[in-house]
Amino acid sequence: MRLLHTSDWHLGQTLHNYDRTYEHQCFLDWLLDTIVEEEADALLIAGDIFDNANPSSAAQRQLYGFLQRAKARAPQLQIVVIAGNHDSPGRLEAPGPLLEAHGTVVIGNVVRGRDGAIDLERLIVPLHDKSGEVKAWCLGVPFLRPGDVPKAEVEGDAYLNGIALLYQQAFALAQSRREPQQAILAMGHCHMVDGQSSTDSERRIVIGGTEALPASMFDPAIAYAALGHLHLAQRVGKKDHLRYSGSPLPLSFAEVGYQHQVLRIDLDGPVAKQITPLLVPRAVELLRVPPKPAPLPEVLAALEALDLDPDLPPQCRPYLEVRVLLDGPEPSLRAQVEAAIAGKPVRLAKIEPTRKTVTREIGADALTLDQLAQLQPDDIFRRLWQQRFGEEAPNEQLTAFAELMLPGDAERA
The missing domain is CATH 3.30.160 (Double Stranded RNA Binding Domain)
Incomplete structure (x- = not known):
């Protein structure tokens, strides 16, 4: 069985106010061709489909247009989508019944029954090969908020332990369903320990003091974990089968050097036999x-x-x-x-x-409250200039500041 793993599309994103619809469409066209060429059985999309919780109609059309074309060109393809921290779980799940009729399963949030128990059935997705036989079970776990996780009866971080327990419960259910030679896969949208993040385009996930999750939360019997959130394609904990696919295009200038890719996973019975990066062509430099x-x-x-x-x-x-x-x-x-x-x-x-960095002694220019009260606006301007640039403010800048402070300028502006 052959899978493709991708994440962090961020449809609708702008780069310093420049629209990126063209680039995203180039990626989606390439991905569709790749699905057909690679004869993929399933596509796993690990969250952050949209750039924000209220995506534009154009961004939503891009997603649903892609799903429609994928079904037309690869009728046997299964698609599993989980929500990321940028996505609105409810908005993502809203067209779920229509999408499921066309082979796409969307898991936006964790649902509880009237008794408060988590509906684990919604998180377990059987994956079929082209002949219709179940070859794998996928744990489709979306981005988890504190209210989504079960209460773990152990000491320590409640959120982290709750996530680990949820994966354990979902894995146990999948394990009870699987037959010999069937694989168990996991999906997640989270920040793993030692994961390398971008400096200015990823939203930090810190809940209850926990920022990064350990690789140990995945059972060793899981054949492959398809992760989303970090934009750099990378392994987790030096384990080849725990992977971030990364984003398909650079979402900031800090990501110029990234090799953006989609991962191809070939299953051989219950294990991932081969994992191959498929490099995404960059439409715009x-x-x-x-x-x-x-x-x-x-x-x-x-x-x-x-x-x-x-x-x-x-x-x-x-x-x-x-x-x-x-x-x-x-x-x-x-x-x-x-x-x-x-x-x-x-x-x-x-x-x-x-x-240039100006080195200053700590507390060198500390003033008392009485001294601060005596300062005039131009005194503050001179001091700030000295702190920022390490030199006296030029006369032309002082003149410009004085003009700004003239009475009535605020009203005229």
């Missing part, structure tokens, strides 16, 4: 110029030297992050950068200034 912050003259020269295809359509033009090392304030920075790239087929997404 992200450029960091220069690669490391440099003085402004060097940066402007590098921008002017950019040699890009002038015939690139607007939706294919690279996003640009400009990285500048400054000794002090540069009020005309953006104007100079825009002049350097004028006429070039790029989209200026971000200017990242890095200023």
Whole structure:
């Protein structure tokens, strides 16, 4: 049996206010072709389908259009979707009955019965091969909030222990159903211990003091765990069968160097025989110029030297992050950068200034409350400038500040 594992699509995401519908559509088209070419039996989507809990109608059309086309081109394909921390569980599950009729199972949240017991049946999905035989059981566990987990009668972190107990209970149910040569798989959307995260595009998950979960919560008999949340494709706990597929496209400039991929898992009876990364082509490049912050003259020269295809359509033009090392304030920075790239087929997404670090003694300029009360606005401005840049404020900046403070300026603004 052959599976494909993907996650963290973040449909509807914008990059510094630039719409990314085109890039997401390129990925979905590629994924559809890959499903057909690889003759996949099942597709596991491990959460964060949308970028936020209230996705646009365009983002929802992208998802449901993909599911419809997948069913048309690969009629035997099963799709299992779990909610991530960016998704609205209820919104994701709303069309569930319609989707299930076409081979897609959506698990957005954990449901409890009238007696308060968790409905484990909803979390266990049988997976069939092309002949219709059950070859695996999938534990479809969505992103878990404190109210979703059972109470574990052990000491320690209640949330962490509750998650471990829920996986144990779901695994026990799947184990009772499985027959010899059938595999048990797990899905989850969480931050695992030692997982490498992106510096500025992943939302931290900290609940009850617990940020990362141990690999030990997965039973050793689980053939493969398809994880979502971290955007870098990686193994967990140095175990080959516990994997993050990562996001299919870079969601910030911090992810420029990521190798985005979908994972192909070939099952041989109850084990994962082979796990193969399938690299996702990047539809639009992200450029960091220069690669490391440099003085402004060097940066402007590098921008002017950019040699890009002038015939690139607007939706294919690279996003640009400009990285500048400054000794002090540069009020005309953006104007100079825009002049350097004028006429070039790029989209200026971000200017990242890095200023020299000013070392100060702790408490060197500490003032009493009485002293603070005596300060005038221009005194505060001078002190802040000195703290930020390590030098006296220039006369032109003092003049500009004084003009801002003139009576009546606030009303005219």
